[in-house]
Amino acid sequence: MSDGGEAEGTRDKQNGSNLRSGAGDYSRAISRVAMAQICEGVGFEGFNESALDSLVDIAIRYVCELGKTSRFYANSAGRTGCNVFDIVQGLEDLGRPQGFTGASEVHTDCVVSSGAIREIKEYVDMADEVPFAQPVPQFPVIRERRMIPSFLQMGETPAFKHVPQWLPAFPDAHTYVRTPIWNERLSDPRTDKIELARQHRKAERSLLNLQQRLVCNGSSVAATSAEPCNGGNGSEVNNNGSLSLEKPLETEEIGVPGVSIPPKLYSQAQTEKQVSLLETFAPAIEAMKDGLDSGSDGEKTTPEKRDSVFLELKGGKKVFGEPLDLRIRKAVGRTASWFGREGEKDDKKRRVEFILRQSFENQQELPQL
Amino acid sequence: MNGQTSHQQPKDGRHDDDTALTEFLASLMDFTPTIPDELVEHYLAKSGFQCPDTRLTRLVAVATQKFIADVATDALQQCKARPAVIKDKRDKQQKEKRLILTMEDLSKALREYGVNVKHQEYFADTPSAGLDPASRDE
Incomplete structure (x- = not known):
């Protein structure tokens, strides 16, 4: 059916x-x-x-x-x-x-x-009436057509004589008028470059801040001091292995071959062939933190703190002797060394990142060792 | 041809005709056909029929309803007449068979009205339609 x-x-x-x-x-x-x-x-x-x-x-x-x-x-x-x-x-x-x-x-x-x-x-x-079961609306429903208004309705006069008024009006002029297209650059390449550099710096700063925070959090000693970038303290903590972000031994073994010591540093610490990681980037951190102008003040304060650290670590490892030595010497001839170092800042930063990455990788290998 | 001749009406009876026609159309307005006016209007408009007078659409609706009712009545007669033939062979249930409009009856009824409806044999109108010949063969 x-x-x-x-x-x-x-x-x-x-x-x-x-x-x-x-x-x-x-x-x-x-x-x-x-x-x-x-x-x-x-x-x-x-x-x-x-x-x-x-x-x-x-x-x-x-x-x-x-x-x-x-x-x-x-x-x-x-x-x-x-x-x-x-x-x-x-x-x-x-x-x-x-x-x-x-x-x-x-x-x-x-x-x-x-x-x-x-x-x-x-x-x-x-016949008996049987009306339809339901009321039927009028159909088909013709939708009211929206016509384009004519010139007359728009109240305009056609632009040309041969166009009668009852014809649909022209669209707005901007929709059909030809305009030349310029391959225009909205931004200046120079400002672009500056902006790019600024962003780059910002990213680096945040990276260094993160690094500092990691170091500070790791050391209970550093909690008391407002200065987070105590190179000695940080490395000491790392030596204990609580954070193990950069273990001096590891950096000696792995990080150092990758790190080329800047010539100035090299000359100052000729006897020391191995440079600890923190020493390498501590100036950069300071530079980022204090800026160029206040950099000298920061330098003044740091060596005093580091003296104690230096004493503490002297018997232990050779590694830490060098950076602290350097600090002291730098405090003496501070302006010269500071400006000399400034040019190398970028290289150092790059190295810091590289070593950080490596140390993170090594961190995973540590338990196996 | 008819249209031309029908307009040649003698003037004598015209008045009576007019009143009779008006009365008839007025009586149509009182009658509500089952086929809705809107439906008729739609199809009339499709066929090119133009008239604003609703009485005429009503006339068409009533005429169509009458036609369909006539056909249906004829089909009903066919339906009523058919079981009498098969009654002997079938069970008693078939006696109280419901009156159902089938293609068979409809095509028979429509033939009288000049509509030739061929009922396709391969269409199974009922679930038992295909089984009928088999049961008869048995």
Whole structure:
């Protein structure tokens, strides 16, 4: 039952797509309900899908045919609008195969006495009214079209004489006027470069800050002092292995071959061939922290602190002797050494990063050792 | 041809005709057809029918409804007549068979109205449709 209905339904849809479109499905659904209601009124208790579909098809065809015939008669009478007489003619035409009373006297004078009309009259009197189940809105809904306003509506006068006022107005000038395109650079390359450098510096500073913080957090001793970059303290802590960010032994073994000691440093510490990591980047940290102007003040304070550290570490390792030595010497000839060092700052920073990376990698290897 | 001749009406009966016609159309407005006016309007507009008068669409709706009702009545008669033939072969359940509109009855009814509907034999209208010949063969 349902199979047949579905199969037929699809076929109808394919046929109907040429004939009807848009509101086709909707009107078809309405007519299905209407047909079912009529069948129910006649006395049917049920229907097959295919049969109902055929009935719907026939009803739709009937209406269309009636409209077409009526239009034909109206057109042949020289009219575009149809009237009752055209419809009656159409009804008679459609009812011709079956025949109707009074068919023999087609040319009847009175339209009302026509057989087709008489039958309809009888039906109206006889049949009981079965209104459609639901209120049907007017369809198809024609959306109000938004027209482009004309020159007249816009209150403009056309730019050219040959353009009449009732034509749609031109779009705004900026939408079609040709403008040359320049390959314009919004930003100055120099400022770009400066900005890039600034950002680079910022990133480095934050990296060094992180480094400092790591060092400070690692040492309980440094918590008391406001100065976070105590090279000696930091390395001592690292020596204990609490943070093990850069272990002097590790840096000696691995970091040092990668680190080329700046010539100045080298000359100052010729005897010391091995330089600890913190020594290498401590000046850079200080430079970043204090800036160039206040750098000398920072230098003043640091050696005092480091003296104690120096004493502490002297017996232990050779490594720490060198940087502290250097500090002291630097404090003596501070300006010269400071400015000399300034040029090497970038290299040192780079090295710091490199060594940091390496030490992090080595950190993982430590337990194995 | 008919359209041309129908307009040549004698003047005597015209007044009566007019009143009768107006009365008839007015009576249509009182009658509510099952087929909604909007549906008829839609299809009439599609076929090129132009008329602002709602009475005419109502007339078309009523005419269509009458046509369909006639066809359905005929199909109902066919349906009522059919079980009488098969009644002997079938069970008693078939006697109290519900009246169902089928393609078979519909095509028979429509043939009288000049509509030639061929009922495809391979369509299974009912689940038992395919089984019928087999059971008959047995």
